[in-house]
Amino acid sequence: MIEARGLTKRYGDKKAVDDLTFTVRPGLVTGFLGPNGAGKSTTMRMILGLDAPTSGSVTVNGRPYTKAVAPMREVGALIDAKAIHGGRSAYHHLLALAQTNNLPRRRVGEVLELTGLTQVARKRSGGFSLGMGQRLGIAAALLGDPQVLMFDEPVNGLDPDGIRWIREFMRTLAGEGRTVFVSSHLMSEMEHTADHLIVIGRGRLQADCSVKEFIERNSELSVTVRTPDPGSLMRLLAASGARIEARGDGALTVRGLTPPQVGDLAFDAGIRVHELAPHQASLEEAFMEMTRDQVEYRASAGGPASGSGFGGQPPAEPPLPSRGRRGRGRDRQDDPHHLIGA
Numbered sequence: 001m002i003e004a005r006g007l008t009k010r011y012g013d014k015k016a017v018d019d020l021t022f023t024v025r026p027g028l029v030t031g032f033l034g035p036n037g038a039g040k041s042t043t044m045r046m047i048l049g050l051d052a053p054t055s056g057s058v059t060v061n062g063r064p065y066t067k068a069v070a071p072m073r074e075v076g077a078l079i080d081a082k083a084i085h086g087g088r089s090a091y092h093h094l095l096a097l098a099q100t101n102n103l104p105r106r107r108v109g110e111v112l113e114l115t116g117l118t119q120v121a122r123k124r125s126g127g128f129s130l131g132m133g134q135r136l137g138i139a140a141a142l143l144g145d146p147q148v149l150m151f152d153e154p155v156n157g158l159d160p161d162g163i164r165w166i167r168e169f170m171r172t173l174a175g176e177g178r179t180v181f182v183s184s185h186l187m188s189e190m191e192h193t194a195d196h197l198i199v200i201g202r203g204r205l206q207a208d209c210s211v212k213e214f215i216e217r218n219s220e221l222s223v224t225v226r227t228p229d230p231g232s233l234m235r236l237l238a239a240s241g242a243r244i245e246a247r248g249d250g251a252l253t254v255r256g257l258t259p260p261q262v263g264d265l266a267f268d269a270g271i272r273v274h275e276l277a278p279h280q281a282s283l284e285e286a287f288m289e290m291t292r293d294q295v296e297y298r299a300s301a302g303g304p305a306s307g308s309g310f311g312g313q314p315p316a317e318p319p320l321p322s323r324g325r326r327g328r329g330r331d332r333q334d335d336p337h338h339l340i341g342a
């Protein structure tokens, strides 16, 4: 269990982390999300005692991590997988860590096996691929068989196989009852990995809830409808108060009406419908809505997109007028605790 209470970190006159209070519970994968510069790494460093809070506190299993008698048995952390002596083999890297931390030698073989590195254990780690380097970092984190695991952006730069492996591994660790805290700015990845989310923006807590709740509260259910007569259907639905967007692929996105309402209106007017489906926003779309004003270094729309993540991304959809999603998001940002304590 990780507990932060009023955790604050100031660099000069900038608050990198601002009065964060949250609990990371065992048995779940908790995603720690926020745009670039939101304060995720600073928070993780404070949890590990690598940075001192300006005020507030954070404990691991009830006490500050710096007070842990056997740190590697308390927390396993993957913060920077490249921080490894490249001339050493994976085996010797892990053995050195085990010996300096008073951990049994047998753990080296066990964690090599767990992370699928046994076959390459005697090779120089400097020649490892990014994915193998991440596995080695995770093997090191597991050496002390800790109950709490923290991963800072573990899937960055990995191929789909590597991403899937890390995702399943984190889920297994949580399934064993461990506390798994993982930071990421890759929304599509977190949607499939995390049970719970802690979201920060500009150092402040924005949400502390499940993935499902986050999506439901930050997006509006819409209806996708296809018809050979879009003009008539658009006029009909607009007259019933719906907001309609004609998509490039010929479908209409309708907001403000349910799928049965759209179907019934079309039927009564004798308009053929070829597709009618509810659409729930993805985690990424819900995030883009909530953090619209919080990305510290957002490229202009049309700038380089970074995949399914924060920053460098144009909004998922153009802003809608008055009752549109942008308006909804703004209202909520005035109350940063609207999702907290759900």
Ligand SMILES: Nc1ncnc2c1ncn2[C@@H]1O[C@H](COP(=O)(O)OP(=O)(O)OP(=O)(O)O)[C@@H](O)[C@H]1O
Pocket: 011, 015, 016, 034, 035, 036, 037, 038, 039, 040, 041, 042, 043, 185, 296
């Ligand atoms: N040592 C430092 N000195 C001054 N400012 C810092 C320092 N470390 C971080 N910051 C600032 O604190 C803010 C939070 O940074 P942090 O690295 O924690 O964010 P992050 O959410 O991890 O972002 P990213 O995803 O880009 O790593 C940023 O504005 C950053 O520039």
